[in-house]
Amino acid sequence: MSEVDMNALEDEIKGIVVEIIEVEPEEVTAEADFVEELGMDSMQALEIMAAIEKKYKVQIPEDYLGKIVNFSSLLKISNEIINGK
Amino acid sequence: MLLSNKVAIVTGGSRGIGRAIVEAFAAEGASVAFNYLKSEDKAVALKEQIETQGGKTLIFKRDVKNLDAMKKMVEGVKKEFGRLDVIVNNAGILKDKALMLMEEDDWGDVISTNLSGTFNLARAAIVTFLKQKAGNVINITSVAGITGMARQTNYSASKAGVIGLTKALAKEVGPYNVRVNAIAPGYTDTDMVQGLKDDFKKKVLEMIPLGRFGKAEEVAKAAVFLASDESKYITGQVITIDGGLSM
Structure with a gap:
């Protein structure tokens, strides 16, 4: 994956985390x-995984x-x- | 059909109540996988019977006592059938003895098959269920787990444990649309009950308001109901099917 894609991936995955854990991006x-520090529980971890799998x-x-x-x-x-798919 | 397009795993599916559940699920349109430990001939014959009737089934020689074996079975079913909707934790054994004669292995074997076996398949399947935000766990417990039975401290404890697991897990995964229920059969006419002594059987029959032993198919009907969308607002429950014995 190129550097640009990596940046896009970072932004998209951060978006998923922010939405599921309900914290500010910063x-x-x-x-x-x-x-x-961010108060994630095990179910939210699973939701993050599931969201990435789906996306x-x-x-x-x-x-x-x-x-x-x-x-x-x-x-x-x-x-x-994602690189290995 | 009540279970069209559903994929189920039933443990201990080659004999007794498990077999009746496999047959009933297949008759209602489900694709059913089941494992067995010893009864290979019966498992193969059941697979052939279901396939002759146009059903889809998979069999696994796997031990419920082994978590890794259960994980592999779940993966195998998902690979073959593409999804997993229902698990039925049915595999169970008896080693009845008075406590004063009970060996550590009599205790351990029953707990690790009946209770830990239930944990193992539930653990193997739960992430799949949570991710798809749908799933259904049906645990076969026993009236012994509700009322306790003399000479069955191991069995009663294992089945009471299954009820605790059922209720705790129902609370834990309800928000993810995963339902968890238990069925508590009383004396059901399977190999387990046929092994009882005649005078004891007679005594038991006198205690059952409906005056007869249950049939495995009667237990399977409740499993079909719990596995179907007809019961989609039911979770954390124990349905007793015992002819009134435990009232």
């Missing part, structure tokens, strides 16, 4: 802990659920999976 920094028509393996701890990890996983 709160979703690369390292802000989704659970501890990009990919399957994110269930094992990744526990690895989504902040925006940086989410973006890395999304990039890996």
Whole structure:
């Protein structure tokens, strides 16, 4: 995926996170802990996964659920999976 | 048909109540996968019977005690049938003994098959259900789990545990349109009941207001109802099918 696409992906995925966790975009920094700092619960994590799967028509393996701890990890996983489709 | 286009998994589907549920689901148009542990001949014969009648089915030799095996079964069903709508946690065993004679394995085997087995398939399927914002869990418990039965501390505890799991999970996943219910059969005329001693059977029959043992098909009818959209406002419930025994 090119740099431009990566930027688009970042914006789109941040949009999904903001909508589901109901926080302001500026709160979703690369390292802000989704659970501890942004108040995400396990169901919201699943909703984020499901929204990404639907939008990009990919399957994110269930094992990744526990690895989504902040925006940086989410973006890395999304990039890996979307590139691999 | 009540279950057209639905895909279901039934554990312990080769015999008894599980078999009746597999047959009833297939008759109502569902594609049904089921697992078995020992009864391979019966499982294969049932698969052939359903396919002869125009139904779609898959069988798996898998142990409900193994979470990984349940995860693989869910993946296999989704791959073959494209989706998963209903799971029926039916697989169960008995190891009846007075507590003072009960070995640790008698306790452990019953708990790990009946209770942990229910957890295992529910755990394997729940993410799929939550993501599709639709799903249906039907747990086969027992009147023993409601009233307790002498010489069945292991079985009664496992089945009471299934009721607790049913209610807790119903609360947890209700907001995602996933329903979780249980069916509590009383004495149902399957291999389990046929194994009882004659004088005990006679005593039990006297306690049942309807005066007879239940039939597996009568339990299966409730499972069809719970699996169908006819029951879409019902969750967290235990439907007792026992001829009035536990009143």
